[in-house]
Amino acid sequence: MTARVGVVTFPGSLDDKDAARAVSLAGAEPVALWHADADLKGVDAVVLPGGFSYGDYLRCGAIARFAPLMSELVPAARSGALPVLGICNGFQILCESHLLPGALTRNSSLRFVNRDQVLRVENARTAWTNGYTEGQEILVVLKSGEGSYVADEETLDRLEAEGRVIARYVGGNPNGSRRDIAGITNEHGNVVGLMPHPEHAVEALTGPSTEGLGFFTSILSHLAAGAPAHA
Amino acid sequence: MARVVVDVMLKPEILDPQGQAIAGACSRLGFEGIEQVRQGKRFEVEVEGEVDEAKLADVRRLAETLLANTVIENFEVRPA
Numbered sequence: 001m002t003a004r005v006g007v008v009t010f011p012g013s014l015d016d017k018d019a020a021r022a023v024s025l026a027g028a029e030p031v032a033l034w035h036a037d038a039d040l041k042g043v044d045a046v047v048l049p050g051g052f053s054y055g056d057y058l059r060c061g062a063i064a065r066f067a068p069l070m071s072e073l074v075p076a077a078r079s080g081a082l083p084v085l086g087i088c089n090g091f092q093i094l095c096e097s098h099l100l101p102g103a104l105t106r107n108s109s110l111r112f113v114n115r116d117q118v119l120r121v122e123n124a125r126t127a128w129t130n131g132y133t134e135g136q137e138i139l140v141v142l143k144s145g146e147g148s149y150v151a152d153e154e155t156l157d158r159l160e161a162e163g164r165v166i167a168r169y170v171g172g173n174p175n176g177s178r179r180d181i182a183g184i185t186n187e188h189g190n191v192v193g194l195m196p197h198p199e200h201a202v203e204a205l206t207g208p209s210t211e212g213l214g215f216f217t218s219i220l221s222h223l224a225a226g227a228p229a230h231a
Numbered sequence: 232m233a234r235v236v237v238d239v240m241l242k243p244e245i246l247d248p249q250g251q252a253i254a255g256a257c258s259r260l261g262f263e264g265i266e267q268v269r270q271g272k273r274f275e276v277e278v279e280g281e282v283d284e285a286k287l288a289d290v291r292r293l294a295e296t297l298l299a300n301t302v303i304e305n306f307e308v309r310p311a
Contacts, residue, residue, distance in 0.1 A: 059300055066297070096300065103303045105241075110248050150245055150303060176246065 003223045005216075006033040006043035008073075010064045014051030015087065015199060022199040023047065026216035035067040045083040045127070045219050046073060048090030050143075050197055060104060060146050061092035074099060080188030083127040083219055088144055091183070091193035100184055100193045101159070102151030107144070108176025116208040117142035117196050118170040119182050123163050126189040131218040138211035141200040142174055149177040149184075149195065159184055166192055233282045234311035235290045239299045240271035274298050275311065282310045 005023045007030055009016045020030035031043050035053075040046065053064035064070070070093075076082035077099050086094040094100045107113060118139050121132040132138070151159070156178055159165050167183040175195075183194035198212025241247050250269040257265045276293070278286050291308050299306040 058297070062297065062300065095302070101302075103300055105245065105303065106248055108246060108248050110252055148246075152244070176248075 003028040003045070003220050004031050004041075004043045005029070005219060006031045006040060006046040008033045008035060008046060008048050008069060010035040010051070010053035010067060012052040012055055013049050013089070015049040015197065016051070018197075019047045019049040019087065019199045022202045022213065022216045025202050026213060026220055028216070028220055033069060035064065035069050038068040038072050040069070040072050040076070040082075044223050045085070046077075047199075048084065048086040048093050049199070050088030050090060053089055053093065056089075056146070059092075059096065061089060061094075061096040064089075064093045065096040070097060077191050078186075080186075080190050083190045083222065084192070085128045085215060085219070086191075086193040087197055087199060088147075088195055091195055092146065094191060094193045099191050100186060101155045102149055102184070104146050104195065105148045105150050106146050107148055107174075112143070112145040113147065113174050114143040115174070116140075117174060117182075119167040119196060120170050121167055123166040123185065123189075125163075126166055126185045126192050126218075127222040128185075128192040128215050128218050129166050130221055131214040137170055138198075138214070139201065139209040140196045140198050140212045141208065142196040143200075144175070144195055147175040147177065147195040149181045151178060156181075162187070167194060167196075232277055232279060233286075235276045235278055235282055235287065236309055236311045237274040237276060237290060237294045237298050238271060238307045238309075239274070239294070239304050240269060240306075242303055242305055245303045272298075 005028045007020045023030040077084045092104045121136045124132045124134045168180040198215040201207035201212030254268040294306045
């Protein structure tokens, strides 16, 4: 059976169509989910896409966190059962929901950064990164104004000790993120937040590479294996 | 109807690049002796009836649930 991967649209989401296309290219069936429906339609995994949900009012992701859909998503994700990938604004929503520790704040440069970005995959054992190898460098797209990952030192130490940093920026820190962190995972490895955009690097025609596709093929392998993810 | 004010500030250990940019503008404008600026948010919450301890407690709960992200921000609640 083809895996069904939900892509949530909030008011102000921008990259839901690209995320759905990446899901298709990876060989899964994308399922459109609407923020106001408390219904995950029985999907096997969920992508929270990039954009500016609720216009980034209050704080990025702060209002999206309380969308009706999230009331079903959060407990399922927290238990380790439902794989969730949050990209950019999706990462911000995961932090605001306390599914991931820390927060995303204004880029240290105060400038919106929009460029091709090399990442180093640090953990290739999560539901969303198992198609990569540890230490592999991939070229994707970074486009964010509030991409600076912050957490207290104790949290950062714990994330590193537990292998929960899944990707770091290579070739200079673009936004002031602590310890060059581009993405992290929860203790189960089913929830992953990533500031850059793998869904924009899945086709030669429109992306700088096709190396972002691995996030979407990883979830297929993970679901096919039927095994819980390991952080 | 009465008003409750919620002030939200980034925690001291969190970098505030906007505050830094404002501090930079202060010196360019000739405002001397300004060592640091940190930028925060102020919310004015209108509540029904009088502001009593129960109302303040409600607004405190609102602040920690929605108005502030306590991972990176502190807040203060007071009657206006």
